[in-house]
Amino acid sequence: MRASLLQVAVNEGESVDSRRRRVAAMVRDQAAADLVVLPELWTTGAFAYDAFDSEAEPVEGPTFEAMAKAASDAGVWLHAGSIPERAPDGTLYNTSLVFSPSGEPAASYRKIHRFGFDQGEAVLMGAGDALVTVRLPETVLGVATCYDLRFPELFRGLVDRGAETLVVAAGWPERRRAHWTLLARARAVENQAFVLACATAGTHASVPQAGHSLVVDPWGEVLAEAGPDEEVLTVDFDPATVAGTRERFPALKDRVLGLDRPRR
Template sequence: MRASLIQIAVEAGESVESRRERVGSLVREQAGSADLVVLPELWTTGAFAYELFGSEAEPLRGPTYEAMAKAASDAGVWLHAGSIPEQDPAGPLYNTSLVFSPSGELAAVYRKIHRFGFDRGEAVLMGAGEDLVTVRLPETTVGVATCYDLRFPELFRGLVDAGAETFVLSAGWPERRRAHWTLLAQARAVENQAFVLACGTAGTHAGVPQAGHSIVVDPWGEVLAEAGAGEQVLTVEFDPGKVAATREQFPALKDRMLGLRTPGR
């Protein structure tokens, strides 16, 4: 299976409309060279451009949906279209990921569960999703996650229990915590014996330099490919069958102890 992670540069001065058009072209360029294409988190606005979330929020089936559905269909690829600030007519803003099939049909919607910012930014501006999301591709079952989710191993355990063999994560991860990005991507791969495809952004979001360094990790924690700091298309070939082989060869997941008691209870 071949995957292309498009590490988009988000810079001030480029309009959302221009970036949307440019990204659509980059997706189309993957036709014939990738089965799965992955985009970063909040690439329309920038993950730290909090002041733009409200003004640039879209309905689920808004302009980014339309552009990315068309790009997926034109390229004939599965497309994790990163995430957008979604304006739910019946509720708050959400950090929402869209996954499209090679025919351009909407295959999955994931609203980010763990919102970053503590008492500001995304944590107060956006609502929290509640549902784990998996997507069955012909070659593998994908579990969907977004950026800050990477710090919460229980989410990934839940995705494994739902059948996930490959984690696909979009992010806008800051450069100052890049060491955590690499470490956590490898940890999630090793502990769940799964592939991790983690796509970040380049550039500077509202004054926050981005880490870049999109990464693909195999079930043993080996880094198969890693991008640099700038805008880049990272393409890698991997064997989804390695997940089952790893879990059979080293069946650690079978030794999970569930329902452990808290002392004193």
């Protein structure tokens, strides 16, 4: 299976419409891939809090339309990163979109863990409440977004729902890049799954982005890693490795469930 991670540069000075057209063209260029992955909030920038409200769009808005057509034109599965979604009741969400090779919507995921503590995304956006997996012909994707990466229980929940390849769209800051790599490898090892972690490049809202998107195998080995700038990271991997790893080293079978429940 071939995956292409599009490490999009989100810089001030480029309009959302212009970036949307540019990214759609990048997706169309990946017709040789099976799966294309975009980063988190690439239309606005994950730290551009002031733009969330003005640039928010319904799920089936202009980004949905552009990405659906790009996926269809390229004939690829497309994890189109995330957008600032405005729900019918006015609530904003950080929502990821997934499309089939025919351009049909395959899934959407509202980010569960919002970053910012008492500011930014944490107060401007609502929290999702549902785990999302997507079945591809070759593998089952588990969908997560940026700050979710710090919460291993979310990924274990995705594995319990059949996930073999964990896709993380992110706008991760450069100052915590060491955590980005460490956590992506940890999620791969503990879940014996591939991790496709796609981040933004550039600087938006005065926050330099980490870049360094990476693909990690079920043993925690980094198969490919991007640099700091805009880049297309393409890697071939064998999803069957997941089943083989879990069979040869069956650590998941030794899980002890219910440890978080009170004892009587």
